[in-house]
Amino acid sequence: GNSVTQMEGPVTLSEEAFLTINCTYTATGYPSLFWYVQYPGEGLQLLLKATKADDKGSNKGFEATYRKETTSFHLEKGSVQVSDSAVYFCAPGGSYSGAGSYQLTFGKGTKLSVIP
Amino acid sequence: EPEVTQTPSHQVTQMGQEVILRCVPISNHLYFYWYRQILGQKVEFLVSFYNNEISEKSEIFDDQFSVERPDGSNFTLKIRSTKLEDSAMYFCASRLQGLDGYTFGSGTRLTVV
Numbered sequence: 001g002n003s004v005t006q007m008e009g010p011v012t013l014s015e016e017a018f019l020t021i022n023c024t025y026t027a028t029g030y031p032s033l034f035w036y037v038q039y040p041g042e043g044l045q046l047l048l049k050a051t052k053a054d055d056k057g058s059n060k061g062f063e064a065t066y067r068k069e070t071t072s073f074h075l076e077k078g079s080v081q082v083s084d085s086a087v088y089f090c091a092p093g094g095s096y097s098g099a100g101s102y103q104l105t106f107g108k109g110t111k112l113s114v115i116p
Numbered sequence: 117e118p119e120v121t122q123t124p125s126h127q128v129t130q131m132g133q134e135v136i137l138r139c140v141p142i143s144n145h146l147y148f149y150w151y152r153q154i155l156g157q158k159v160e161f162l163v164s165f166y167n168n169e170i171s172e173k174s175e176i177f178d179d180q181f182s183v184e185r186p187d188g189s190n191f192t193l194k195i196r197s198t199k200l201e202d203s204a205m206y207f208c209a210s211r212l213q214g215l216d217g218y219t220f221g222s223g224t225r226l227t228v229v
Contacts, residue, residue: 034217043122043207043222044159089159102147102211103172104218106159 002027002092006107009087013080013114021075021110023064023090031092033057033066033073034104038087047075047088080114087111118142122208122221129198129228137193137224139208148191149209149218150183152176159207165191198228 007022025033035047035057048057053068062077073090091104121140129135141148150162163173163183170183182194191210195202205225209218 036220043120044209044218044220046217046219049217091159103149103161103164104151104159105161106151108158 002105004090004092004105004107006090007110009110011112015082015114015116016079019077019080021088023074024072025092027092034091035064035075036089036091082114082116085112085114120208120210120219120221122224126225131228132197135195135198137206139191139221141191141210142219145210145212147211150193151207152204154204200228203228
């Protein structure tokens with residue numbers, strides 16, 4: 001099965017700082033890759049995704065590029081805001097075969113705190 | 117925007133009791149899931165459900181667990197005889213098809229005492 005290694009947190013940044021959260025994975029084949037975010041007291045929300053090598057997923061100023069050669073999917077944002085404070089989860093999914101249930105494998109999550 | 121709804125948001129139960137966690141997935145989605153997150157640990161896959169049957173389950177999903185989609189709307193997770201170690205946040209999710217990401221509910225925090 002898949003596995004994922006995610007940057008340990010917590011990460012504390014000042015507003016407008018640059019963010020990188022590292023994520024590497026092992027998988028059979030070429031899985032789709034996802035970042036989920038969990039705001040305090042809420043469920044998991046899909047932040048962005050990439051479905052094939054060299055794809056760049058982006059949303060709300062966050063970006064991540066599917067790097068097949070390094071099996072990585074690092075999350076970046078150029079200028080974080082206080083409202084970005086949350087826990088971020090990297091999650092490779094199964095390779096889509098057209099018939100699979102496509103379960104996600106989650107990393108441990110990285111807690112980000114952005115201070116004004 | 118369509119949502120996955122979970123009830124209750126918090127449930128406290130005594131060890132050995134049965135609990136049913138309820139979920140209403142997005143209406144046109146085809147795949148349904150339960151995940152759990154023990155406090156401070158990672159989110160773990162429990163089970164996936166498609167076409168009215170379990171399609172995959174993890175080692176965690178033993179005989180004490182069962183899932184049902186009784187009426188084409190609700191999707192339930194039952195734990196027959198709860199143990200202390202079942203205390204966790206349980207997330208329901210649904211997915212339409214293909215390479216779509218999941219939509220997760222807000223979770224039910226289960227506390228077994």
